[in-house]
Amino acid sequence: MITANDPFARLPEVASFAVTSTSVADGAAWSPGQLAGKDVSPQLSWSGAPRGTKSYAVTVYDPDAPTGSGFWHWAVSDIPATVTELPEGAGDDGGSGLPEGAFQVPNDARVARFLGAAPPAGHGVHRYYVVVHALDVETLGVPADCTPAFLGFTIAQHVLGRAVLVATAETPGPERIEVSRLIPAPAEAVFAVLSDPKGHVDIDASGMLLDAEGDPVEQAGDRFVVHMDREALGDVPLGKYDVEVVITTLVPDEEIAWTVEGRVRPHARHVYGYRLEPAEGGTLVTSYYDWSEVGAEWRERITFPVVPESALRATLGILERTVRRRAVSPARGQ
Structure with missing residues (x-):
């Protein structure tokens, strides 16, 4: 597995807290539902966020995509601080499983939903950082059509803690x-x-x-x-x-x-x-x-x-x- 290119390596250290998923274990491969074609967002539960948390954001990012900038698969903003779980499939086209007030910004395919993993054939194992960000504001104030990178930039100015789970996926090559x-x-x-x-x-x-x-x-x-x-x-x-x-x-x-x-x-x-x-x-x-x-x-x-x-x-x-x-x-x- 690729171990370089940690997306948080150059960001300030913040508190950590726990995130788990019934869809995938930390370090394990995505289930078929989280692959491209199925595009079912993972179930997430989190606990232990820092004191002062007023909202959450959730992102799914592949730093190993051959783009020079990675690939954002999912980005959700303004999840209320009272919410500590998202059901599997919450990130569909309408965000049907998201709590009131939360919204999805378009991913790198420019669709506002969860996009399943699809690493290029033969490119090896890709990592998918599933992150719950604890924030010190109730709303980040970003436009609904902003990029995930812009959302990430704004998150960095308000983050109190991160809960990180890493999933993987690989598409076998022709040999x-x-x-x-x-x-x-x-x-x-x-x-x-x-x-x-x-x-x-x-x-x-x-x-x-x-x-x-x-x-x-x-x-x-x-x-x-x-x-x-x-x-x-x-x-x-x-x-x-x-x-x-x-x-x-x-x-x-x-x-x-x-x-x-x-x-x-x-x-x-x-x-x-x-x-x-x-x-x-x-x-x-x-x-x-x-x-x-x-x-x-x-x-x-x-x-x-x-x-x-x-x-x-x-x-x-x-x-x-x-x-x-x-x-x-x-x-x-x-």
């Missing part, structure tokens, strides 16, 4: 596939399968993985051996052979990714991975396959992607089944 599935189990149960070498065999939908040897992985750089059967794909006449799986990313209960090193050099360097996010009813699991770093030599030998989107979807279905079975028989696969 990456992502599919998601809600698995009704806690993240640690899902991660236990994904970090277990034999778990990789259990959930394989391609027919290539015959068996695996090694201890559960604990950090990037860990390795284990997988016995493969390339005949299942029928693309390269390798038959049965062994590869080493090399963990490239490991954040317990949040993300695991790996590449594969075989006997043929140079290694292909395509990456497989899973992201896990808490969600109502279980864990939202995103399976991804990225072949953007594969060199020209391999692109001449093999048609990428090696596995199609349908195989990733099938693997997620098998993953759910495997997690459920291991919950019944914990020793299975260990």
